[in-house]
Structure formats: C-alpha cells, structure tokens
Amino acid sequence: MRYWLMKSEPSDVSIDDLASMPKQTVAWYGVRNYQARNFMxxxxxxxxxxxxxxxxxxxxxxxxxxxxxxxAYPDATQFDPASKYFDPKATPETPRWFNVDVQFVKKTRLVGIKELRSYPELASLRILQKGSRLSITPVDPAEWKFIMGIL
DNA sequence: GCCAACGTTGGC
DNA sequence: GCCAACGTTGGC
Incomplete structure (x- = not known):
C-alpha cells in the first residue's frame, strides 16, 4: 500500500465537494502530465x-x-471535444490519459504549506521542493506517519 | 497579477 | 536530437 499527495484546486473540486459527492467518490480527471499520469x-x-x-x-x-x-482507466474527458481536457491525439483505441477514482475518508484541519515547511521531518516532502509542480506525488511512509501525527 | 520553474512543441 | 519559444503551475 502506497501513500500519495494529490492537489486539487478547491474552485474545481474541494474536499467538501468530494464529501458531498454521491458515494463520496470522484474521478481524478484532467491530469495532463506524464509523470502524474504514470503514478496513477x-x-x-x-x-x-x-x-x-x-x-x-x-x-x-x-x-x-x-x-x-x-x-486507473482511460480519462473520459480526453475524448470529449467540448471538454477543456480534450486531446485530439487520443483515441479510445490508444488512450493517452488515465485517472483513478478516489473516495472521501475524512476532513482534517488545514495544514498549510507554511506549516509543512516548518517541520524538519518533512524537508524532503516532494511538494516542498523548489520548483515542484507535480499534481500527484508519492509520500514516504515516514512522512505520512509524521503528518498523521500532527493532525 | 507577477514570475520562477518546468514541461511541451515544433522548426531545423 | 537540439533548443528557442511558448504554455502552465502555483505560491506569493
């Protein structure tokens, strides 16, 4: 079992949005970065x-x-010309983009990026590295455990 | 809105 | 295969 950190713009899908979805699940559509896709x-x-x-x-x-x-399964939005995530080079036979579905577990207090940066234990957390923009990153078990301990 | 850091594209 | 130009991300 692995641990991850997934970014979402709350104006798109917030944690409250997820919590109020039917079955509290959502397709993580719209990822258009190969590294993030490969993780999924x-x-x-x-x-x-x-x-x-x-x-x-x-x-x-x-x-x-x-x-x-x-x-992971093919991201439906890549085939939809009306979607901003439409990819003309993708076909159902050779899909380019994939997404998993995630399910709500619980809300936590807000642990801001500034606070995250303040812990030496999280110095190597991927999203805190300079220039890091990946929307999906692995979290080490030790990092996961540490963050769970401060929630 | 700014801009640094990255990723992608396309001409050569 | 190089690399300049362009587009995007995301904190501030």
Whole structure:
C-alpha cells in the first residue's frame, strides 16, 4: 500500500465537494502530465492512502484524507471535444490519459504549506521542493506517519 | 497579477 | 536530437 499527495484546486473540486459527492467518490480527471499520469496508471492501487491538498487558492495545504477506490482507466474527458481536457491525439483505441477514482475518508484541519515547511521531518516532502509542480506525488511512509501525527 | 520553474512543441 | 519559444503551475 502506497501513500500519495494529490492537489486539487478547491474552485474545481474541494474536499467538501468530494464529501458531498454521491458515494463520496470522484474521478481524478484532467491530469495532463506524464509523470502524474504514470503514478496513477502504474502505481496506484485500490486502498492507497491520499492526502487531499488544496492548491492555487487562498489557503493552500492539506485539508483531508482520501483513498484510491478504483484502479486507473482511460480519462473520459480526453475524448470529449467540448471538454477543456480534450486531446485530439487520443483515441479510445490508444488512450493517452488515465485517472483513478478516489473516495472521501475524512476532513482534517488545514495544514498549510507554511506549516509543512516548518517541520524538519518533512524537508524532503516532494511538494516542498523548489520548483515542484507535480499534481500527484508519492509520500514516504515516514512522512505520512509524521503528518498523521500532527493532525 | 507577477514570475520562477518546468514541461511541451515544433522548426531545423 | 537540439533548443528557442511558448504554455502552465502555483505560491506569493
């Protein structure tokens, strides 16, 4: 079982949005970065634990816990010309983009990026590295355990 | 809105 | 295969 951190813009899908979805699950559509795609497609398994992170907003930070509830499958939005995630080079025979589904586990207090940066134990957390923009990153078990301990 | 850091694209 | 130009991310 692996641990992850997944960024979402709350104006798109917030932790509260997830909590109020039917079955409290959501397809993690719209990822258009190969590294992030590969994490979902090749490494994520049902049951993997996820920190839900709000990005590009007033208070960026971890806001909840989710878990992977469905293995990766082709992202439907890549085939939809009306979608902003449409990819003309993708076909159902050779899909380019994949997504998992995640399920709400619980909300946490907001652990802001500034607070995350303040802990030496989290010095190597991927999203805190200079220039890091990946929307999906692995979290080491020790990092996961530490953050769970400060929630 | 700014801008640093990255990723992608496409001409050569 | 190089690399300049362009687009995106995301904290501030």
């Amino acid at each position: 497609r090749d490494q994520m398994r049902v049951g993997d634990q996820v920190f839900f992170y709000h990005s590009s907003c007033e208070q960026p930070g971890i806001v909840g816990i989710a878990e992977v509830c469905k293995r």
